Structure formats: structure tokens, C-alpha cells
Amino acid sequence: MDEIVKVVRDYVTREYLEEGDEREITETTPLISGGIVDSFSMVSLLRFLEKKYSIHIPDAAATPDAFDTVQSIAALVRRFQKAEV
Amino acid sequence: MSDPPSYEELSANFSWSIAEQELGHQPGDPINIGWMCSDRICRMGLANKLALHWEDYQGNEKQFTFDDLRVLSNTIAHFLSELGIRPGERVCLFMDRVPELYIGFLGVLKMGGVVQPLFSAFGDESLFVRLQDANTSAIVTQKKHVHKVRKIREHLPNLRYIILVDAGESPLQQSEVSFPMDQARRIEDFAVYPTTAESPSVLHYTSGTTGQPKGAQHVHYSVISQYLTAKWVLDLRPDDVYWCNADPGWVTGTSYGIIGPWSNGITQVVFDSGFNAERWYEFIEKHRVTVWYSAPTAIRLLMKEGTEIVQRHDLSSLRHLASVGEPLNAEAVVWSQKVFGTPFHDTFWQTETGCIVITNLPGMPVKPGSMGKAFPGITATVLHPKTYEAVNQTGIAGLIALRPGWPSQIRGYWNNEAGFKAKFKNGWYLCGDRASIDADGYFWFMGRDDDVINTGGHLVGPFEIESALLEHHAVAESAAVAKPDPVNMEVVKAFVTLKRGYDPSGDLELEIMNHIRKRLSPLAMPQEIEFVDCLPKTRSGKIVRRILRCKEFHEPVGDLSTIMDD
Numbered sequence: 001m002d003e004i005v006k007v008v009r010d011y012v013t014r015e016y017l018e019e020g021d022e023r024e025i026t027e028t029t030p031l032i033s034g035g036i037v038d039s040f041s042m043v044s045l046l047r048f049l050e051k052k053y054s055i056h057i058p059d060a061a062a063t064p065d066a067f068d069t070v071q072s073i074a075a076l077v078r079r080f081q082k083a084e085v
Numbered sequence: 086m087s088d089p090p091s092y093e094e095l096s097a098n099f100s101w102s103i104a105e106q107e108l109g110h111q112p113g114d115p116i117n118i119g120w121m122c123s124d125r126i127c128r129m130g131l132a133n134k135l136a137l138h139w140e141d142y143q144g145n146e147k148q149f150t151f152d153d154l155r156v157l158s159n160t161i162a163h164f165l166s167e168l169g170i171r172p173g174e175r176v177c178l179f180m181d182r183v184p185e186l187y188i189g190f191l192g193v194l195k196m197g198g199v200v201q202p203l204f205s206a207f208g209d210e211s212l213f214v215r216l217q218d219a220n221t222s223a224i225v226t227q228k229k230h231v232h233k234v235r236k237i238r239e240h241l242p243n244l245r246y247i248i249l250v251d252a253g254e255s256p257l258q259q260s261e262v263s264f265p266m267d268q269a270r271r272i273e274d275f276a277v278y279p280t281t282a283e284s285p286s287v288l289h290y291t292s293g294t295t296g297q298p299k300g301a302q303h304v305h306y307s308v309i310s311q312y313l314t315a316k317w318v319l320d321l322r323p324d325d326v327y328w329c330n331a332d333p334g335w336v337t338g339t340s341y342g343i344i345g346p347w348s349n350g351i352t353q354v355v356f357d358s359g360f361n362a363e364r365w366y367e368f369i370e371k372h373r374v375t376v377w378y379s380a381p382t383a384i385r386l387l388m389k390e391g392t393e394i395v396q397r398h399d400l401s402s403l404r405h406l407a408s409v410g411e412p413l414n415a416e417a418v419v420w421s422q423k424v425f426g427t428p429f430h431d432t433f434w435q436t437e438t439g440c441i442v443i444t445n446l447p448g449m450p451v452k453p454g455s456m457g458k459a460f461p462g463i464t465a466t467v468l469h470p471k472t473y474e475a476v477n478q479t480g481i482a483g484l485i486a487l488r489p490g491w492p493s494q495i496r497g498y499w500n501n502e503a504g505f506k507a508k509f510k511n512g513w514y515l516c517g518d519r520a521s522i523d524a525d526g527y528f529w530f531m532g533r534d535d536d537v538i539n540t541g542g543h544l545v546g547p548f549e550i551e552s553a554l555l556e557h558h559a560v561a562e563s564a565a566v567a568k569p570d571p572v573n574m575e576v577v578k579a580f581v582t583l584k585r586g587y588d589p590s591g592d593l594e595l596e597i598m599n600h601i602r603k604r605l606s607p608l609a610m611p612q613e614i615e616f617v618d619c620l621p622k623t624r625s626g627k628i629v630r631r632i633l634r635c636k637e638f639h640e641p642v643g644d645l646s647t648i649m650d651d
Contacts, residue, residue, distance in 0.1 A: 020228055035142065039360060039382075039386070039572075039573075041602060041607040041610065043612045047594070064359075064360050064361065065362070065390070068361065
């Protein structure tokens with residue numbers, strides 16, 4: 001599994017799934033539309049990504065759509081990792 | 086289809102008795118919202134009409150007719166009565182937007198209980214202070230949320246039952262009972278508790294500047310206002326398919342997500358899903374939604390997604406759009422007119438009013454950016470902030486005030502008479518917001534008049550956030566204020582001083598943010614934390630949030646004579 005996907009998936013599972021929530025987070029689990037991460041909580045996830053990968057993701061790119069799955073989040077991280085190089 | 090009547094026509098000879106007559110009260114009928122939204126609709130010959138079409142983000146769907154509402158709410162009422170829950174006791178509904186939440190709401194009311202709806206994203210601390218204050222007897226919840234109740238259970242001696250609607254084969258702990266609504270024995274006949282107009286119905290918690298959240302106490306007579314405002318403001322008609330985005334954990338979700346539409350016998354659709362523009366438009370298209378009651382935050386998020394996505398869907402069913410939560414900016418009104426062919430009509434009200442009080446009615450010209458005019462039967466003005474006399478000049482800002490006495494006005498705050506009394510000045514109820522009125526009687530929102538933060542249409546009290554911040558091991562002092570935000574109007578910003586031995590860092594900021602999100606709710610989580618050496622205080626040591634807030638809004642801070650030099 002892609003390292004970024006694993007890190008994001010583990011972080012979302014640890015920080016955003018409530019205890020007793022038996023859903024398994026996969027690469028394609030809907031996070032925003034599935035109610036696991038809401039638009040307010042997105043900010044803390046954004047901070048985590050920026051800190052972990054030393055990148056800056058502008059507000060315009062941090063859309064609910066871009067944060068809706070682990071897969072799309074990983075793609076977003078890779079995009080801005082390249083941009084920072 | 087006929088045009089809606091004008092504002093002047095609706096205002097002429099207005100009386101709330103219009104609603105009383107239309108609701109068709111007959112001798113012997115209970116004045117009970119649960120009964121009025123189900124049994125009464127069946128008696129009108131609409132038993133087989135679709136009342137609720139529910140869908141979740143995974144595509145699961147369920148449908149309920151008004152007769153299903155009647156029988157299943159009977160079933161829930163019977164279940165609670167058999168458990169020993171007595172009329173007047175508080176029953177908390179702590180669930181996602183599942184059918185059990187909507188139908189349970191009616192069931193609790195039918196057995197005479199007081200419904201205490203709470204937002205399912207609340208953390209254990211937010212939940213605890215509200216359950217403790219209300220002395221709640223039972224809570225109805227889901228497996229995914231029960232751990233939060235279990236964490237605080239031992240500190241709530243009056244909480245007798247934790248009712249799980251989806252326990253399945255999961256082991257239950259002490260005081261927990263299983264109630265799978267779909268599998269329960271259906272109760273055809275239930276003797277609805279004979280509540281009266283003034284019997285308590287719903288207890289919604291709302292945040293203030295000081296102290297913990299207050300329980301706003303509604304009564305069954307509120308249905309008069311909710312029925313008529315839903316019909317007139319949301320323009321609900323018999324064949325409509327109505328969608329209200331609000332969660333019943335907040336007052337919009339009960340006044341206009343349950344009581345308003347169902348007391349009008351209207352079919353509503355519920356989408357238990359977070360925000361996703363594509364999915365939302367698909368939902369409207371699929372269900373042929375005609376009336377949509379949304380919120381500025383959601384509308385601004387949709388605007389960000391552009392118009393191309395709108396054009397990919399057939400949204401021609403939409404006939405009337407309305408918005409609530411925080412003021413709807415002019416751009417959003419203009420945008421909606423352009424892409425949907427009809428503007429979002431802004432509505433203004435709050436937990437304490439129980440119903441829409443200032444609004445853009447369908448039959449009046451919309452002035453983009455304005456809140457609209459007082460609903461017929463509501464006397465609204467703006468008051469001078471010091472004298473509490475009406476500002477009788479157009480364009481001059483004052484405190485939004487309402488003349489008390491409309492049916493859905495709350496009857497008090499739970500266990501907090503002083504707090505309730507403080508909301509009234511000079512014979513007016515103060516909303517806590519500032520506005521001006523133009524020459525045509527339209528209100529124009531200016532801002533809050535206190536430290537309460539309106540984020541995404543929800544009020545968040547700074548005290549609650551600051552208390553939770555102080556629970557964090559690194560935090561010495563804190564202040565929570567509003568910060569302007571292009572999508573949510575305001576977001577929470579926290580100013581924090583650290584204890585000796587801790588240094589500001591990105592890790593610490595994230596840790597504190599997540600601490601608040603889990604303890605309180607995502608809404609209360611500061612979107613930014615600024616570490617400071619000291620906070621502005623009065624000479625008596627009280628933190629002055631006003632100064633911090635003004636800086637965020639680039640406003641003058643005003644009189645600093647009482648501030649301690651540092």
C-alpha cells in the first residue's frame with residue numbers, strides 16, 4: 001500500500017472514527033459525504049497533512065471533494081509535494 | 086399554479102387563529118404535536134400519502150407513509166411508557182438523521198415526554214452538560230454513539246435508560262435496552278397523553294456568552310407558528326417534495342424538518358449524508374425536490390463547485406428555495422437566481438423564537454443581502470443599545486427586538502429564570518443581533534451583539550470552548566472569539582497562553598484542536614489557535630474577548646480605560 005495512503009487512512013481511523021464505529025476505512029470510503037469528517041473537521045486534517053508532509057495546501061484546493069476519500073487526499077498531498085519541490 | 090399572495094395581503098387582518106382554524110381542532114382532540122403530525126393527517130384522508138423518503142450516503146432507502154408515522158410513533162410511545170418513562174420527563178434523541186430520530190420525536194411527544202434533541206457529533210463533554218442540566222431520564226441513540234454515553238453514564242444518576250435502535254447482537258451494558266423500531270410489535274392504538282397548549286414539548290440547547298448552554302423550553306402550542314410559517318414562508322403546497330438540510334439536533338431540524346412539513350401533511354425527503362455537491366444535486370434530481378430549505382454555508386460551498394455541475398443535472402423541479410442559519414450574502418442570492426432560476430429566500434429566526442420571524446416571503450420582492458421583513462403577526466424593530474427605545478430612523482443600526490407573545494416563543498430557559506429574564510428589555514425580547522431597517526421595512530443584518538460565535542449557522546458559546554481548552558494539560562489561559570470566514574461567516578479562533586514548560590508548536594496546536602473537536606464538537610473546534618504571552622484583561626482580571634474579536638474583524642476596539650496595562 002502506498003505510504004501516504006496508509007498514513008492518511010491510519011490517521012483518519014484513529015482520529016475521526018468514533019469508538020464503536022465498526023466501519024472500515026478503505027481508500028474509497030466517502031469521508032465527507034459519509035459523515036466521518038465534516039467541513040469543520042477538515043481543517044484539523046489539513047493541518048495534519050501540512051505538518052506531516054511539510055507542504056502548504058491552499059484553501060482553494062482544500063475542497064470537500066478533494067477530502068472525500070483517502071485516495072483523493074493522498075493525490076492532493078502528492079500534487080503539493082511536487083509543487084514544493 | 087397560482088402566484089403566492091403579497092406581503093400586504095398576508096398581513097391584512099392577520100391573526101394566529103388562521104393556523105388554529107386550518108389545523109381543524111375538534112373537541113376532544115389533544116393539543117399534541119406528535120398526534121397533529123401523524124394521526125390528524127391520517128384523519129384528513131392522507132394516511133397512505135408518503136411522509137418520509139429517507140436515504141443515506143450508501144444508497145440505502147426507506148419510505149414511510151403518514152399511517153406508518155402514526156403507528157410507529159405509537160410503538161415508540163408505548164415502548165417508553167412500558168419502560169416507566171412518565172409524562173414530563175426528558176428523553177434525549179442522540180442519533181444521526183435516521184428514521185428513528187424523526188419518528189421517535191413524534192413518539193416521545195405522544196407519551197407526554199419532553200424531547201431533548203442533541204446533535205450526534207457532540208462529544209462527551211457537550212453531551213454531559215446538557216443531559217445533566219435537563220435531568221434527562223432516557224437517551225435514544227445508536228451503537229456508533231453509545232460509547233460517548235457510556236463514558237459519562239456514572240455521572241448521570243437520573244439517566245435510567247440508554248435505548249439503542251440498532252444494537253443487533255451487540256452486548257448491552259447496565260441500563261441499556263434494545264429497541265429495533267422496524268422489528269417491534271406495531272401498536273395500532275395508543276392513548277395519546279392529553280397535553281395542553283402550554284405543556285412542554287421540546288428542549289433545545291442553545292449557547293450564550295456566559296455560562297453553559299441554556300435549555301430553551303418550547304410548548305405544544307408552538308405548532309401554530311410552525312405550521313403557518315412553513316406554509317407561507319416555505320410556500321409548502323400539497324404536492325410538494327420538501328427537503329430541509331438541517332439536522333434535528335438543532336431547532337431548524339425540528340421546527341422545519343419535522344413539525345412544519347408534517348403538520349402540513351407534506352412529503353419530505355431526508356438525506357443522511359455529509360456535504361457533496363454531486364450527490365446533493367443527484368438527490369434533488371432523483372426525488373424531484375420542489376422546495377429546498379438550506380443554509381448559507383452549504384450554498385456557498387455549492388457556489389465554490391461552480392455552475393457546470395448544476396447544468397449536468399435536471400433541477401427543474403425546484404420551485405422555491407429558502408435559507409437559514411446566518412445572513413445570506415447578496416452574491417449567493419444572485420447566484421441562485423442565475424443557476425436555479427429562483428433565488429434563495431433568506432429567513433431569520435433562532436432557537437428561542439421557535440419559528441421564522443423575519444423573512445423574505447415568496448410574494449415579496451427579494452432584496453439580495455436583506456433578511457426581509459417581519460412575518461405577519463410578528464412585531465419586530467431595532468432598539469438603541471443603551472436606552473432600548475426603538476430606533477425610528479432608517480439605516481441606523483440597533484438591536485433586533487421582538488414584541489413577545491407569538492405562539493412558538495419559548496416559555497423559559499430550563500432551570501435558568503434569570504437568564505431568560507435578561508433577554509427582555511423595555512417590553513421587548515432581544516435576539517442578540519444587530520441590524521438596520523430600510524424605508525421599505527426590510528431588515529439588514531449587521532452582526533452579533535455579544536461574544537457568541539455564529540459558525541455555519543450554529544451558535545457556539547465561548548465559555549464552553551474556553552472551559553474545554555483549560556482541560557488541556559498545556560493550556561494556562563484561553564479566550565475563544567469569532568473570526569470572519571468566507572464560507573461559514575464566522576469560525577472559532579482561540580487565543581491561548583501556555584503553562585510553564587510548554588512551547589508553541591504546530592503539533593501542540595493540532596493536539597489542542599483535536600481535543601476540542603472530540604470533547605465538544607467539530608463546530609466548536611478552533612480553526613486557528615494563536616499562542617500569546619498574555620490575554621487582555623480588565624483590572625479585576627476578567628478576560629476581554631471584545632478586544633481580540635475586534636482585531637480579527639479589523640474593527641476599532643473602543644474604550645480601553647478598564648483594561649489592565651501589561
